[in-house]
Amino acid sequence: AKGLGHAVLCASQHVGNEPFAVLLGDDLIDEAESLLSTMMEVQQKTGGSVIALIEVDPSQISAYGCADISVVEGEDYVRVNSLVEKPAVGEAPSNLAVIGRYVLHPAVFGVLENTTPGRGNEIQLTDALQTLAAGEGNGSGVYGVVFKGRRYDTGDKLSYLKAVITLASERVEFGEDLKTWMKAFVS
Structure with a gap:
């Protein structure tokens, strides 16, 4: 694995010179x-890249990329000043974690081409976004949309099981039958 940044860079020939979603x-x-529609609107308004953020318990922040932000007056998005990949508990600039939704300006490709491998000897998308957040000019600037809905990390086994059970139990076709079975199973 060469990192998420490398995977994004591989898409450059298909994306061209348009903003794109990851x-x-x-x-x-x-x-x-x-969430994606909101992020696309923010990208059109700002001209930069947009990332999705969630509030997490400070004890969990070391599992995520973390954003240092500034409030943008009168807007429903924030400006990202800097990003830290998986900071130690107590060293994080906030409890806002980056989650897997991005709307990126194509300027990210040029930054990724010049990004040296970082953590894990991988090309980190976080490093490229950090460069864009600190830069000026076309395509620079990184903004965040804080997501308030339900999110499941299906890379975590327990979170995956919770997602399957929760979402399946809400289905009209079999939700009630599933709930009945679960009650019998746990009793």
Whole structure:
């Protein structure tokens, strides 16, 4: 594995010079309103890249990329000042964790081409976003949308099971039957 940054860079010939979305399959987002649509609107408004953020318990922040942010007055998004990949507990600039939804400006490709491998000897997308957050000019600037809905990390076995059970139990076709079976199973 060469890292998420390398995977994004491999898409450059297919994306061209347009903003594009990256959705990581191990982040299951259950939403009433489209997070991705909101992120695309923010990208069009700001011209930068947009990342999805969630609030996590400070004790869990070391499992995530973490954002240092500034509030943008009158807007429903924040400006990302800097990013730290998996900071130690107590060293994180906030409890806002980066989750697997990105709307990226194509300027990220040039940054990724010049990004040296970082943590785990991988090309980290976080490092490229950090460069864009600190830069000026076309495509620079990184913004965040704080997601308030339900999210499951399907890379974590327990979270995956919770997602399957929760979402299946809400299905009209078999939700009640599943709940009945679960009650019998746990008793």
